[in-house]
Amino acid sequence: MALWKFFTKKSKKDDKNECVENKEQNKHEVEDNKEDLIENTKEEKTKDIIENNNVKINEEIGINDEIVEEKTKIIAESNNIELSKESWFARLKKGLSKTRDSFTYNVRKILNFGEIDADTLEELEELFIQSDIGTNITFDLIEKIEKQSILGKLKNSDEVISFLKKEFIKTLEIETREKKSTKPSVTLVVGVNGVGKTTTIGKLAHHLKKGGSKVMMIAGDTFRAAAIEQLEIWAKRTDSVIVKHNEGADSASVVFDGINSGISKNMDFILIDTAGRLHNKVNLMKELEKIKNVIKKANDNIEIETLLVIDSTSGQNGLIQARSFKQVVDIDGIILTKLDGTAKGGIIFPIVSELKVPVVFIGVGEGVDDLRFFDSEDFISALFD
Amino acid sequence: MFENLTEKLGDIFDKLKGKGKLTEKDLDITLREVKLVLLGADVNFKVVKDFIKNVKEKSLGSEILKSLSPGHQVIKIVNEELVDILGGENEKIIFNSNRVTKIMLVGLQGSGKTTTCAKIAYNYKAQNKKILLVAADIYRPAAIKQLKVLGDSIGVEVFSMGDKEEPWKILKAAEEYAVPKGIDLIILDTAGRLHIDENLMEELSLIKQNNIVDETLLVVDAMTGQDAVNVADKFNEKIGLSGLILTKLDGDARGGAALSIKKVTGKPIKYIGVGEKINQLESFYPDRMASRILGMGDVLTLIEKAQSAFNEEEAKELEKKFRKAEFTFEDFYKQLQQIKKMGSISDIMNMIPGMGKLKKMQDVQVDEKELVYVEAIINSMTKEERIRPNVIDGSRKKRIASGAGRNVQEVNRLLKQFEDMKKMMKNMGKMQKMMGKMPGFPF
Numbered sequence: 073m074a075l076w077k078f079f080t081k082k083s084k085k086d087d088k089n090e091c092v093e094n095k096e097q098n099k100h101e102v103e104d105n106k107e108d109l110i111e112n113t114k115e116e117k118t119k120d121i122i123e124n125n126n127v128k129i130n131e132e133i134g135i136n137d138e139i140v141e142e143k144t145k146i147i148a149e150s151n152n153i154e155l156s157k158e159s160w161f162a163r164l165k166k167g168l169s170k171t172r173d174s175f176t177y178n179v180r181k182i183l184n185f186g187e188i189d190a191d192t193l194e195e196l197e198e199l200f201i202q203s204d205i206g207t208n209i210t211f212d213l214i215e216k217i218e219k220q221s222i223l224g225k226l227k228n229s230d231e232v233i234s235f236l237k238k239e240f241i242k243t244l245e246i247e248t249r250e251k252k253s254t255k256p257s258v259t260l261v262v263g264v265n266g267v268g269k270t271t272t273i274g275k276l277a278h279h280l281k282k283g284g285s286k287v288m289m290i291a292g293d294t295f296r297a298a299a300i301e302q303l304e305i306w307a308k309r310t311d312s313v314i315v316k317h318n319e320g321a322d323s324a325s326v327v328f329d330g331i332n333s334g335i336s337k338n339m340d341f342i343l344i345d346t347a348g349r350l351h352n353k354v355n356l357m358k359e360l361e362k363i364k365n366v367i368k369k370a371n372d373n374i375e376i377e378t379l380l381v382i383d384s385t386s387g388q389n390g391l392i393q394a395r396s397f398k399q400v401v402d403i404d405g406i407i408l409t410k411l412d413g414t415a416k417g418g419i420i421f422p423i424v425s426e427l428k429v430p431v432v433f434i435g436v437g438e439g440v441d442d443l444r445f446f447d448s449e450d451f452i453s454a455l456f457d
Numbered sequence: 458m459f460e461n462l463t464e465k466l467g468d469i470f471d472k473l474k475g476k477g478k479l480t481e482k483d484l485d486i487t488l489r490e491v492k493l494v495l496l497g498a499d500v501n502f503k504v505v506k507d508f509i510k511n512v513k514e515k516s517l518g519s520e521i522l523k524s525l526s527p528g529h530q531v532i533k534i535v536n537e538e539l540v541d542i543l544g545g546e547n548e549k550i551i552f553n554s555n556r557v558t559k560i561m562l563v564g565l566q567g568s569g570k571t572t573t574c575a576k577i578a579y580n581y582k583a584q585n586k587k588i589l590l591v592a593a594d595i596y597r598p599a600a601i602k603q604l605k606v607l608g609d610s611i612g613v614e615v616f617s618m619g620d621k622e623e624p625w626k627i628l629k630a631a632e633e634y635a636v637p638k639g640i641d642l643i644i645l646d647t648a649g650r651l652h653i654d655e656n657l658m659e660e661l662s663l664i665k666q667n668n669i670v671d672e673t674l675l676v677v678d679a680m681t682g683q684d685a686v687n688v689a690d691k692f693n694e695k696i697g698l699s700g701l702i703l704t705k706l707d708g709d710a711r712g713g714a715a716l717s718i719k720k721v722t723g724k725p726i727k728y729i730g731v732g733e734k735i736n737q738l739e740s741f742y743p744d745r746m747a748s749r750i751l752g753m754g755d756v757l758t759l760i761e762k763a764q765s766a767f768n769e770e771e772a773k774e775l776e777k778k779f780r781k782a783e784f785t786f787e788d789f790y791k792q793l794q795q796i797k798k799m800g801s802i803s804d805i806m807n808m809i810p811g812m813g814k815l816k817k818m819q820d821v822q823v824d825e826k827e828l829v830y831v832e833a834i835i836n837s838m839t840k841e842e843r844i845r846p847n848v849i850d851g852s853r854k855k856r857i858a859s860g861a862g863r864n865v866q867e868v869n870r871l872l873k874q875f876e877d878m879k880k881m882m883k884n885m886g887k888m889q890k891m892m893g894k895m896p897g898f899p900f
Contacts, residue, residue: 198502198506201496201502201683202502202683203683204499204682204683204684206497207493207496207497264680264705264708265567265569265705265733266566266567266568266569266678266705267567268566268567295733296603297571297602297603297604297606297607297610298599298600298602298603298605298606299599299603301598301599301602301603302597302598302599302600302602302603304599305598305599306598319606350705350707350708351708352707352708353707355826383567383678383680385565385678385681385682385684385685385688386678386680386681386682387499387680387681387682387683387685387713387714388497388498388499388682388713389499389680389708390680390682393680410565410566410567410651412651413565413651413652413653413684413688414651414652414653414684414687414688414691415681415682415684416683416684418682419682
């Protein structure tokens with residue numbers, strides 16, 4: 073099963089158009105906490121209780137996992153569930169708050185006085201460029217805004233903002249590719265240096281373990297000093313199995329061993345960490361191809377999902393990275409990391425728009441829980457509201 | 458490096474060069490294109506705006522548009538403005554002569570601080586400085602181990618107090634440890650952090666409040682987008698920076714950050730990271746970088762690299778051998794090693810003026826492996842074979858080929874090329890004798 077489906081299968085949406093308040097995301101949160109609960113109490117009984125109960129959400133209480141576990145246990149016993157985690161949506165909003173402040177605030181500021189003229193358009197253009205969405209999308213948007221405003225369809229800042237929201241959502245909504253379910257499900261995590269591949273794998277493993285899956289990590293980064301140790305610490309933290317060779321070993325051979333071991337140990341998920349590589353290094357890119365080939369060689373039936381990690385602070389080079397990686401190893405999805413800074417992550421717009429590869433996860437903080445499924449509407453809402 | 462930017466600006470300027478007359482409208486069109494190229498390369502939009510404004514004013518203000526070669530004049534102005542943005546002179550780390558010099562590297566997560574610490578250590582170790590690396594990244598799993606592994610690999614001691622002690626205390630203790638040992642330079646590796654993370658920024662302030670830090674260098678990933686300027690600004694405001702280090706410049710299509718940060722913060726770029734290997738850290742020369750961006754090559758860096766890689770005595774010895782055509786595989790092998798010291802062939806090519814464009818035109822993929830194969834073949838030869846290649850017969854060829862893991866054809870090709878080279882040298886030697894002594898570089 074696709075990795076991201078695993079994350080979303082329990083958070084079906086009922087009301088698609090509702091993206092104003094925290095309701096939906098809280099639902100995700102509730103579901104996740106349900107899983108927590110099930111795991112913690114290990115009682116079917118509790119499960120029934122949870123499912124038959126109304127859920128109240130309390131946003132204010134901190135994010136300490138232990139406290140959460142304690143609390144949920146106690147509360148579950150009293151048949152009245154209150155969720156104590158700061159909601160995911162709130163955290164996404166907090167993470168994007170710098171973006172939000174500047175983006176919406178600025179659109180309003182620019183459009184506050186009078187109609188849309190050449191100066192306003194230029195200011196808007198600068199605003200878009202600043203958010204790293206690239207010149208192509210910027211000019212396209214400006215042209216559309218200009219046209220619409222001449223036709224009288226865009227008259228004030230609210231109209232422009234809702235127009236922009238629609239355009240952005242349209243760009244980001246890409247169907248995820250159907251992949252056949254295989255066991256184990258193999259995920260190859262790739263990207264340039266320093267985007268957060270190893271950390272992301274740690275966070276992914278944490279989630280999967282929470283769902284009760286058997287997770288294996290393969291230490292494919294045999295190049296960077298202490299990369300293996302870093303992954304090992306994550307394996308320990310998440311209680312995952314790890315397959316590793318020594319530093320300097322052939323990455324493909326570690327992966328080959330790992331896949332075989334994962335199959336024989338009946339793993340549900342195998343997460344492969346790879347060395348950071350700049351996309352213009354031909355030999356290193358070939359190595360990725362080789363890694364993909366050895367997985368096939370270990371077991372031809374295994375469906376590999378390749379996820380590209382993109383740093384949200386990256387500029388237009390992010391698009392070139394994505395292009396190159398897609399060309400060499402094909403990309404099934406993008407993980408956008410470090411959204412908790414002031415960077416806007418705008419680079420995903422040209423990437424998704426050109427390559428038609430969906431963003432599947434986003435990272436909004438350093439905590440293990442700060443990696444979640446990507447939802448374009450939530451993302452845009454958090455950006456604007 | 459900067460290939461994309463260079464190439465695109467080159468195209469724009471080519472159009473300009475052909476024009477005998479330049480109207481203001483032509484200029485506007487050109488500058489609009491320049492603007493797009495710069496924005497596409499992630500140059501901060503404010504910097505771009507000023508840049509375009511300045512170039513336009515200077516171009517219109519003088520008699521340039523009416524001059525004989527207005528295109529060239531405009532290019533000259535663009536070059537001057539670029540140098541202005543990048544900063545004037547190269548600035549080095551300033552050593553304190555009375556006590557141990559302390560530098561601290563800070564930056565966002567994943568910008569390359571730990572690797573850069575080791576690169577700086579390697580750089581100064583080669584200049585006979587005694588160095589202590591200090592591990593103060595107490596958060597990222599295995600960060601301390603990473604620094605230790607790197608320190609070991611270059612023979613530089615790493616000071617660590619585990620991940621429980623506060624960084625400012627670690628630096629204090631490190632200095633106490635370093636002084637009796639006669640250490641010249643302490644390099645402090647700190648944890649990656651967001652510029653808006655108040656607690657972690659406070660941690661850095663504490664380091665500086667409790668220690669005298671000679672240099673606070675911000676490590677910036679060259680692939681960063683428009684946000685680079687915000688990040689640099691915030692770090693500067695909160696803890697005060699003395700300079701910048703740009704990393705990952707060995708990728709493609711960027712340099713925008715390089716152009717912007719210096720301009721906005723006023724802090725000089727001191728080093729640039731140009732590869733994953735420990736020796737791939739270069740001093741930053743703004744004027745050279747500007748020429749490189751404009752596709753004018755960087756001959757100065759090339760010469761410096763050659764000077765550091767080649768020993769003058771050896772070079773003279775070789776030159777003699779050259780002229781007498783006594784050059785052997787043994788010598789050739791030595792040469793290969795020296796060239797390798799200068800960096801990869803494509804790096805070297807990029808520094809040669811005009812090469813950037815040429816390379817693109819012919820779509821030549823320089824295969825670094827070729828050299829490795831040649832090296833392997835020479836490695837499989839006996840000493841006698843290296844000095845007297847004509848003893849290499851069929852069975853020896855077979856042995857050499859299997860030893861090197863190549864095929865006999867490749868061995869043949871190398872032998873043939875070597876013979877050709879020797880013939881050429883013989884002729885050159887004769888020519889040189891006729892023309893008088895020319896200052897010589899073996900190749």
